[in-house]
Amino acid sequence: MRFLRAILLLCLLSIVAWTTIHSVAAQAPTWFKQESGVFTKLMGVHFVDPQNGYIAGSTGTVFATTNGGATWEKVALPVRESKETLRDVWTFNVRQQLVLGEYNRDLHPSSDMIFGPNFMLWRGDEMKEDWREISVAEPRNPRSLKPRRKAPGVDSRSDNEEDDEEFFRISSSMVVRMHFADERNGWLVGESGMIQRTSIGGMGWTMQYAVTRKLLNDVYAVSDKEVWIVGGGGTILRTTDGGQSWVEQNSPTTQNLRAVHFANAENGWAVGPNGLLLKATASQRRPDGTLPVKWDILPAPTKENLNDVFFISPQEGWVAGEHATILHTTDGGRTWADALEDTEVRRYINFNRLFFLNRTLGWAVGTSGAIYKFAPHAPALKPKV
Template sequence: MRLRIALGALTAAACVLAVTPVQAQAVTGPRWEPQETGVTARLRGLSPVSRQVAWASGSAGTVLRTVDGGRSWQNVSPPGTEALQFRDVEAFDARRAVALSIGEGTDSRVYRTDDGGRTWAETYRNDEPRAFYDCLAFFDRRHGLAMSDPVDGRFRILATEDGGRSWRVLPSDGMPEALPGEAGFAASGQCLVTAGSRDVWLAAGGAERARVFHSRDRGRTWTVADTTIPAGDPARGVFALAFRDRLHGIAVGGDFQPGLPSPDAAAVTRDGGATWQRSAVPPPAYRSGVTWLPYLPFAAIAVGPTGSDVTYDGGRTWRTFDTGSFDTVACTGDLSCWAAGEQGRVARLTLGR
């Protein structure tokens, strides 16, 4: 939906949880530690690889990389892309990453680097005027998908089997029909997420119901389920998803228009997205990004323009711990978490006792 271009962004943030799995059980009190990126772009794309390596992307053709845990960030933006918005980036290591620019028609493009951003190759340029790509996700280093708003009444799925070097549009006959006005939100790079080698979920909004689509075969066939996230307006719906395995997931969203309330801005599933239950104590406002915390199986963090919230019970209840603006958040398996936002703002997450 075209309102996505106006969505506000978050800080390209790094967060390191310097604890062991055993220590993590006694850790409480998350907080953000701001860092400096040297840019003013709004950073909605985020892909941490490890404690030391992370990539972030955003407006004005910006792509950033850190290899020292966020102490310094390198601007590795593809040349000549200043008019593009890189709303999603997926990195494999310090050298290899794939970035997605969003927009109508040819503004939707995919770029890949194999040398840490020194050079980039444009590997896909959309030639369908009605397509508008929102998000990118990978199952492994070779297999990945990108999703577009509906074309001819169905969400459009792009697939790669060589790490983003080449792409093809998948047949749409396995995709359920979209509702009138239904689309994705390019707000945090989390409207398309994977778990395991074959499962992928797609978040949607802008229609009379906020829904989540699920594929068990890498995007060839899909099912769809209603959620409890607010809907019924082009600015409302599911903005971000996070799955810690094939069954347990969290959805966040609401109404992104400033000053408007967003009750029921989070929902949880325990059956892979077949059914969704509203959070008993949801975040107090619209949230655009969400991630599970490593080594804390029931802990997750959600972020948005008005604050950050934490849950310790799998998404049933949430507590605000910060009131700063962030758009996206992500963690890695080696106990590092990162978040990103507006004005090139960066933060690192730490856990106190």
């Protein structure tokens, strides 16, 4: 009798242990694939809440989801834009989105857009039913193709425009990324030092100027006053007055910086080729209220080219890049761990963009229509043979 009770108790404990282990495994967030149904290059992803989000990519691709990515619905753009490359997307709420793209002039040889901007900005309203093209600012034609040199940190505009040349901007410059501090204040950046700002939720834009013609790859708005931009040649720009003046920072690299992200005003990161990783750290605030920030190179977490970085807190963050690279840190970027278990996809997927709502919920998108979600996910149970 005692033996039978012992056997029953052992079985009960085994069931409880298995249930507990399986429950913990089901709750642990992991990266898993979501089906897109396309093989296009996906370049932008943004969610407004755990259920509603958008993805943008090449050949006019815009996807929307209302169930956290379990299914993705293709959104129809106007005919002229249906084959263009869409580089970024921003979601204000479930009813309003911005999509940023570029015009392929070979597709429109007789169009008047040949003489206009080389990029487009569309706003979607009323649950994807209505898309409107947004006017963006045109760069002014310079009086001279040779700009006046400026000291580092000096705004390229002066109080006396008769004595000062505005820095040259090519009118067909491409805009490649955008970021918003809130529902009203946002920035666009791109080729030839292009910077534009909106203070009305993307419905109108104005040019801003910094002394650089470099390609600006990414922008991050810490607030409506403090914004960071990174780009070619190791370019790092900062404004603390909403873009009235842009200060070029001392950069520890001359390599192309592809993305930038700040966890708060004191801690930021930037990434680039061959695992390049930069860390921005603020020192003690000065008497005038300014916060000095110094950039340093951290040990490369990988040899792969890194395309994006996203930090949830000053300690925890992610980087993503070529050959399906997704790395995770919990110590501010000093050490990293490979986070993607699906090694088979390393042959054909390059991740381009990351987005997180919180530390247990995020997405990564890339080439070959790749969409990966980071969330608590129950592993599939293998059938017993």
